[in-house]
Amino acid sequence: MTVNSSTQGEKVAAPARAVLESCVRAATAAPSLHNSQPWLFRIGADSVEVYADQSRRLDVLDPAGRELMISVGAAVLTLRLSLRAAGHLPHLEVFPDPQQPELAARVTCAGPATVTAAVERLAAAIGHRHTNRYPFSRAAVPADAIEHMIDAAATEHARLTLANPVSRNAIIALSQAAGRRQRATGGYRAELARWTTHRIPRRDGVPPSVIGPWDAMEMLPLRDFGLLQPQLSRPTEAFEPYPSVMVLATRGDDRAAWLAAGQALQRVLLTATWLNLATTPISQAVEVPGIREQLTDTGAGLWAQIILRVGYGRPATATPRRRLEEVLLPSGE
Known part of the structure; x- marks a missing residue:
């Protein structure tokens, strides 16, 4: 030592x-x-x-x-x-x-x-x-659990807000529009295939075991990781009709703000896990600049960074991780 x-x-x-x-x-x-x-x-x-x-x-x-x-x-x-x-x-x-x-x-x-x-x-x-891409219970997330997650974000100098019913519907609609725009973008399918291939054993990417079912009503804007895997048998299930949606925002929108957003996000996710809550990122709306701007309050200096779906769900499967030696740089000593 x-x-x-x-x-x-x-x-x-x-x-x-x-x-x-x-x-x-x-x-x-x-x-x-x-x-x-x-x-x-x-x-x-x-x-x-x-x-x-x-x-x-x-x-x-x-x-x-x-x-x-x-x-x-x-x-x-x-x-x-x-x-x-x-x-x-x-x-x-x-x-x-x-x-x-x-x-x-x-x-x-x-x-x-x-x-x-x-x-x-x-x-x-x-x-x-673990990210949970399965349907959640219709049970409401308790107010004290919401407060715990809000406090977790604040600890890392970020703001987490629970969307009200009107805002929630608007966010879901914007996310659906963003998803359609992304699917029409050149290179999107190839990039999706790069990270969801199931033919080669690997320690990164999204394997079929964690993709989850189709939304029977096609309401929730979940990432369609099964898009390029027609051979994948995916059941259709009914998802919760009124999901709890939260938006994490930071003051500023530079590299330091993004790094802070990631720290706040993980503290929120771990807090949710401790509370037996399941979480899913809804990323599409904050990946399309024009749509992200509609979720951002530039007057208050708050930039939307992450959208989360939160609720009670069945256990989810973990995604693989690279070996330690793959992520370690030489010590330089």
């Missing part, structure tokens, strides 16, 4: 590399667009650097890299939480080196920390959080 000097001159025990590797492995369980897992990590003596892997950006859906950076932010929050659960106080620096634009964050162990019950609960939820 390495011993470093703190800013007060005290000796602080750095975590063993095995602990840092375990926390990085947990961070890879974060959500990402099409399960692209666009992150890389470099482990130091007492820190972990998180890089955005631009080779995994989706050119058609995410040309600016906004959703890629949100995915990286989700991994950063998971890393911070895992270190905290291991008894270390994480110190976060975002974009710490202007000469390395892909270095999104550096998380340093600043000293020992007491592991609280709240930290334990969220850390325990990491392995159970």
